[in-house]
Amino acid sequence: MVSTAPTVKFGLDAFSSGPTELWPTSSNDEVEAVIRAVYRQVLGNPHVMESERLVNAESQLRDRRISVREFVRAVGKSDFYRARYFETCAPYRFVELNFKHFLGRAPLTQEELAEHIRICIEQGYEAEIDSYINSQEYQANFGDDTVPFYRGASTQAGQKQIGYNRTLSLLRGLAEVDSATKASCLVQAVATNSTNKIVEPMSGGRLGAYVDATEKTFKIVVQGATAGSRRRRSTVEYIVPGDKMTPQIQRINRTSGRIVSITEVS
Numbered sequence: 001m002v003s004t005a006p007t008v009k010f011g012l013d014a015f016s017s018g019p020t021e022l023w024p025t026s027s028n029d030e031v032e033a034v035i036r037a038v039y040r041q042v043l044g045n046p047h048v049m050e051s052e053r054l055v056n057a058e059s060q061l062r063d064r065r066i067s068v069r070e071f072v073r074a075v076g077k078s079d080f081y082r083a084r085y086f087e088t089c090a091p092y093r094f095v096e097l098n099f100k101h102f103l104g105r106a107p108l109t110q111e112e113l114a115e116h117i118r119i120c121i122e123q124g125y126e127a128e129i130d131s132y133i134n135s136q137e138y139q140a141n142f143g144d145d146t147v148p149f150y151r152g153a154s155t156q157a158g159q160k161q162i163g164y165n166r167t168l169s170l171l172r173g174l175a176e177v178d179s180a181t182k183a184s185c186l187v188q189a190v191a192t193n194s195t196n197k198i199v200e201p202m203s204g205g206r207l208g209a210y211v212d213a214t215e216k217t218f219k220i221v222v223q224g225a226t227a228g229s230r231r232r233r234s235t236v237e238y239i240v241p242g243d244k245m246t247p248q249i250q251r252i253n254r255t256s257g258r259i260v261s262i263t264e265v266s
Helices: 011-015 028-042 055-062 068-076 079-086 091-103 111-121 127-131 134-139 162-170 187-191 244-255
Strands: 217-228 232-241 260-263
Touching: 011 091, 028 055, 028 091, 055 068, 068 091, 068 127, 068 217, 079 091, 079 127, 091 111, 091 127, 091 134, 111 260, 162 187, 217 244, 232 244
Parallel strands: none
Antiparallel strands: 217 232, 217 260
Protein backbone atom coordinates (compact mmCIF):
# COMPACT_ATOMS: atom_id res chain seq x y z
CA MET A 1 0.00 0.00 0.00
CA VAL A 2 1.31 3.44 -0.95
CA SER A 3 1.03 6.05 1.78
CA THR A 4 -0.90 9.18 0.87
CA ALA A 5 0.14 11.13 3.96
CA PRO A 6 1.43 14.61 3.12
CA THR A 7 5.16 15.23 3.28
CA VAL A 8 6.14 17.34 6.26
CA LYS A 9 8.88 19.84 5.53
CA PHE A 10 11.30 21.21 8.09
CA GLY A 11 13.84 23.99 8.22
CA LEU A 12 14.18 26.18 5.14
CA ASP A 13 12.38 23.55 3.07
CA ALA A 14 9.17 24.58 4.83
CA PHE A 15 9.42 28.01 3.22
CA SER A 16 10.33 27.12 -0.34
CA SER A 17 8.91 24.82 -2.96
CA GLY A 18 11.92 25.43 -5.18
CA PRO A 19 12.86 28.11 -7.69
CA THR A 20 10.11 29.95 -9.55
CA GLU A 21 11.33 30.83 -13.04
CA LEU A 22 10.02 32.74 -16.02
CA TRP A 23 10.59 31.16 -19.43
CA PRO A 24 9.99 32.52 -22.94
CA THR A 25 7.29 29.86 -23.25
CA SER A 26 5.63 30.56 -19.87
CA SER A 27 1.85 30.76 -20.00
CA ASN A 28 -0.16 33.69 -18.65
CA ASP A 29 -0.93 31.69 -15.52
CA GLU A 30 2.76 30.96 -15.01
CA VAL A 31 3.62 34.66 -15.39
CA GLU A 32 1.01 35.49 -12.75
CA ALA A 33 2.59 32.89 -10.46
CA VAL A 34 5.97 34.61 -10.91
CA ILE A 35 4.45 37.99 -10.03
CA ARG A 36 2.85 36.56 -6.89
CA ALA A 37 6.11 34.87 -5.92
CA VAL A 38 8.06 38.12 -6.24
CA TYR A 39 5.57 40.02 -4.09
CA ARG A 40 5.61 37.28 -1.45
CA GLN A 41 9.41 37.01 -1.32
CA VAL A 42 10.47 40.64 -1.67
CA LEU A 43 7.69 42.22 0.38
CA GLY A 44 7.94 39.67 3.20
CA ASN A 45 4.66 37.76 2.86
CA PRO A 46 2.22 40.69 3.01
CA HIS A 47 -1.30 41.09 1.68
CA VAL A 48 -0.92 43.38 -1.33
CA MET A 49 -3.98 45.42 -2.12
CA GLU A 50 -4.87 46.13 -5.74
CA SER A 51 -4.01 49.80 -5.25
CA GLU A 52 -0.52 48.85 -4.04
CA ARG A 53 0.40 46.65 -6.98
CA LEU A 54 2.98 47.89 -9.47
CA VAL A 55 0.69 47.85 -12.48
CA ASN A 56 3.21 49.30 -14.95
CA ALA A 57 6.05 46.99 -13.90
CA GLU A 58 3.72 43.97 -13.98
CA SER A 59 2.67 44.89 -17.52
CA GLN A 60 6.29 45.21 -18.63
CA LEU A 61 7.07 41.78 -17.19
CA ARG A 62 4.09 40.18 -18.92
CA ASP A 63 5.25 41.70 -22.22
CA ARG A 64 8.86 40.57 -21.50
CA ARG A 65 10.07 44.16 -21.68
CA ILE A 66 11.77 43.66 -18.32
CA SER A 67 13.26 40.60 -16.66
CA VAL A 68 12.30 39.05 -13.34
CA ARG A 69 15.42 40.67 -11.88
CA GLU A 70 14.21 44.13 -12.94
CA PHE A 71 10.73 43.42 -11.57
CA VAL A 72 12.36 42.47 -8.25
CA ARG A 73 14.25 45.78 -8.37
CA ALA A 74 11.03 47.71 -9.02
CA VAL A 75 9.31 46.05 -6.05
CA GLY A 76 12.34 46.71 -3.83
CA LYS A 77 12.32 50.40 -4.72
CA SER A 78 8.55 50.74 -4.40
CA ASP A 79 6.80 53.01 -1.90
CA PHE A 80 5.36 49.81 -0.35
CA TYR A 81 8.82 48.42 0.48
CA ARG A 82 10.31 51.76 1.49
CA ALA A 83 7.48 52.58 3.91
CA ARG A 84 7.48 49.19 5.62
CA TYR A 85 11.18 48.46 5.91
CA PHE A 86 13.29 51.58 5.40
CA GLU A 87 11.23 54.28 7.08
CA THR A 88 9.86 52.34 10.07
CA CYS A 89 12.48 49.68 10.91
CA ALA A 90 15.78 50.02 12.75
CA PRO A 91 18.72 50.22 10.29
CA TYR A 92 20.05 46.78 11.19
CA ARG A 93 16.58 45.29 10.73
CA PHE A 94 16.28 46.95 7.31
CA VAL A 95 19.62 45.51 6.20
CA GLU A 96 19.02 41.99 7.52
CA LEU A 97 15.66 41.92 5.75
CA ASN A 98 17.29 43.08 2.51
CA PHE A 99 19.60 40.07 2.73
CA LYS A 100 16.60 37.84 3.34
CA HIS A 101 14.38 39.29 0.61
CA PHE A 102 16.94 39.75 -2.17
CA LEU A 103 19.64 37.13 -1.51
CA GLY A 104 17.58 34.50 0.31
CA ARG A 105 19.90 34.33 3.30
CA ALA A 106 20.88 36.12 6.51
CA PRO A 107 23.94 38.38 6.84
CA LEU A 108 26.97 36.39 7.95
CA THR A 109 29.42 38.95 9.35
CA GLN A 110 29.55 42.31 11.07
CA GLU A 111 31.50 43.57 8.04
CA GLU A 112 28.56 42.75 5.75
CA LEU A 113 26.13 44.61 7.99
CA ALA A 114 28.44 47.59 8.43
CA GLU A 115 29.05 47.87 4.68
CA HIS A 116 25.35 48.03 3.91
CA ILE A 117 24.69 50.51 6.72
CA ARG A 118 27.43 52.64 5.13
CA ILE A 119 25.76 52.39 1.71
CA CYS A 120 22.45 53.50 3.23
CA ILE A 121 24.01 56.50 4.96
CA GLU A 122 26.36 57.63 2.19
CA GLN A 123 24.55 56.66 -1.02
CA GLY A 124 20.92 56.37 -0.02
CA TYR A 125 18.03 53.95 -0.15
CA GLU A 126 18.03 53.06 -3.84
CA ALA A 127 21.78 52.39 -3.88
CA GLU A 128 21.30 49.96 -0.98
CA ILE A 129 18.63 48.03 -2.92
CA ASP A 130 20.81 48.00 -6.07
CA SER A 131 23.79 46.65 -4.12
CA TYR A 132 22.05 43.29 -3.69
CA ILE A 133 20.40 42.98 -7.09
CA ASN A 134 23.56 44.02 -8.97
CA SER A 135 25.79 41.68 -6.96
CA GLN A 136 27.61 38.66 -8.32
CA GLU A 137 25.90 36.58 -5.63
CA TYR A 138 22.45 37.50 -6.95
CA GLN A 139 23.53 36.78 -10.52
CA ALA A 140 25.05 33.41 -9.61
CA ASN A 141 22.00 32.21 -7.69
CA PHE A 142 19.04 33.78 -9.49
CA GLY A 143 20.20 35.34 -12.74
CA ASP A 144 17.67 37.34 -14.74
CA ASP A 145 14.70 34.98 -14.69
CA THR A 146 14.45 33.32 -11.25
CA VAL A 147 12.56 34.74 -8.28
CA PRO A 148 14.83 34.95 -5.19
CA PHE A 149 14.13 32.19 -2.68
CA TYR A 150 15.42 31.10 0.71
CA ARG A 151 18.72 29.30 0.28
CA GLY A 152 20.72 27.16 2.68
CA ALA A 153 18.45 24.16 3.23
CA SER A 154 21.46 22.10 2.19
CA THR A 155 25.18 22.79 2.38
CA GLN A 156 26.35 25.09 -0.40
CA ALA A 157 29.83 25.77 -1.68
CA GLY A 158 31.22 29.00 -0.29
CA GLN A 159 28.47 29.45 2.30
CA LYS A 160 29.06 29.11 6.04
CA GLN A 161 26.89 26.67 7.99
CA ILE A 162 26.12 29.47 10.43
CA GLY A 163 24.06 31.07 7.68
CA TYR A 164 21.51 28.26 7.89
CA ASN A 165 20.84 28.95 11.57
CA ARG A 166 20.62 32.70 11.08
CA THR A 167 18.31 32.47 8.08
CA LEU A 168 15.98 30.24 10.09
CA SER A 169 15.93 32.84 12.85
CA LEU A 170 14.52 35.33 10.32
CA LEU A 171 11.75 32.92 9.28
CA ARG A 172 9.18 33.15 12.06
CA GLY A 173 6.33 31.27 10.50
CA LEU A 174 4.45 30.87 7.26
CA ALA A 175 1.68 33.22 8.38
CA GLU A 176 3.75 36.12 9.70
CA VAL A 177 4.76 39.19 7.71
CA ASP A 178 8.24 40.66 8.10
CA SER A 179 6.97 44.17 8.83
CA ALA A 180 5.52 42.95 12.14
CA THR A 181 9.00 43.10 13.73
CA LYS A 182 10.82 46.45 13.64
CA ALA A 183 13.99 45.59 15.59
CA SER A 184 16.92 43.47 14.43
CA CYS A 185 16.83 39.74 15.17
CA LEU A 186 20.53 39.15 14.44
CA VAL A 187 22.44 42.20 15.64
CA GLN A 188 23.92 40.41 18.67
CA ALA A 189 24.76 37.13 16.91
CA VAL A 190 26.41 38.84 13.95
CA ALA A 191 28.35 41.34 16.05
CA THR A 192 29.74 38.61 18.32
CA ASN A 193 30.14 36.06 15.48
CA SER A 194 28.08 33.59 17.47
CA THR A 195 25.59 31.01 16.27
CA ASN A 196 21.82 31.03 16.62
CA LYS A 197 20.01 28.10 18.18
CA ILE A 198 17.88 26.36 15.55
CA VAL A 199 14.21 26.40 16.44
CA GLU A 200 11.86 24.86 13.91
CA PRO A 201 9.43 27.43 12.49
CA MET A 202 5.83 27.09 13.56
CA SER A 203 3.07 26.52 11.04
CA GLY A 204 1.85 30.01 11.87
CA GLY A 205 2.91 32.93 14.00
CA ARG A 206 6.34 33.52 15.50
CA LEU A 207 9.40 31.32 15.41
CA GLY A 208 9.57 31.00 19.17
CA ALA A 209 10.13 32.96 22.35
CA TYR A 210 11.64 36.31 21.40
CA VAL A 211 12.35 39.47 23.33
CA ASP A 212 12.19 42.59 21.18
CA ALA A 213 15.64 44.14 20.85
CA THR A 214 14.20 47.55 21.72
CA GLU A 215 13.78 46.29 25.30
CA LYS A 216 17.46 45.38 25.64
CA THR A 217 20.65 47.37 26.21
CA PHE A 218 23.68 47.07 23.93
CA LYS A 219 27.34 48.03 24.03
CA ILE A 220 28.63 49.48 20.76
CA VAL A 221 32.42 49.49 20.32
CA VAL A 222 33.56 52.06 17.77
CA GLN A 223 36.98 52.69 16.32
CA GLY A 224 37.81 56.02 14.68
CA ALA A 225 40.76 58.25 13.76
CA THR A 226 41.69 61.28 15.86
CA ALA A 227 43.62 64.26 14.53
CA GLY A 228 47.00 65.30 15.90
CA SER A 229 50.65 65.41 15.04
CA ARG A 230 50.45 61.66 14.55
CA ARG A 231 47.16 60.02 13.58
CA ARG A 232 46.15 57.29 15.97
CA ARG A 233 43.16 55.00 16.30
CA SER A 234 40.94 55.50 19.34
CA THR A 235 38.31 53.09 20.62
CA VAL A 236 35.11 54.34 22.22
CA GLU A 237 32.33 52.33 23.87
CA TYR A 238 28.68 53.39 23.96
CA ILE A 239 26.00 51.84 26.17
CA VAL A 240 22.74 52.30 24.27
CA PRO A 241 19.15 51.16 24.91
CA GLY A 242 17.69 49.21 22.02
CA ASP A 243 15.15 51.89 21.13
CA LYS A 244 17.99 54.43 20.70
CA MET A 245 20.15 52.27 18.44
CA THR A 246 19.05 53.92 15.20
CA PRO A 247 20.07 57.53 15.99
CA GLN A 248 23.29 56.37 17.69
CA ILE A 249 24.37 54.33 14.66
CA GLN A 250 23.55 57.28 12.40
CA ARG A 251 25.73 59.58 14.53
CA ILE A 252 28.60 57.11 14.45
CA ASN A 253 28.46 56.81 10.68
CA ARG A 254 28.30 60.60 10.23
CA THR A 255 31.58 60.93 12.15
CA SER A 256 33.26 58.19 10.06
CA GLY A 257 33.55 55.86 13.03
CA ARG A 258 33.79 52.13 12.34
CA ILE A 259 31.56 49.85 14.41
CA VAL A 260 33.77 47.02 15.67
CA SER A 261 31.13 45.12 17.62
CA ILE A 262 27.67 45.31 19.13
CA THR A 263 27.01 43.14 22.17
CA GLU A 264 24.01 42.73 24.42
CA VAL A 265 24.54 44.05 27.95
CA SER A 266 21.16 43.33 29.51
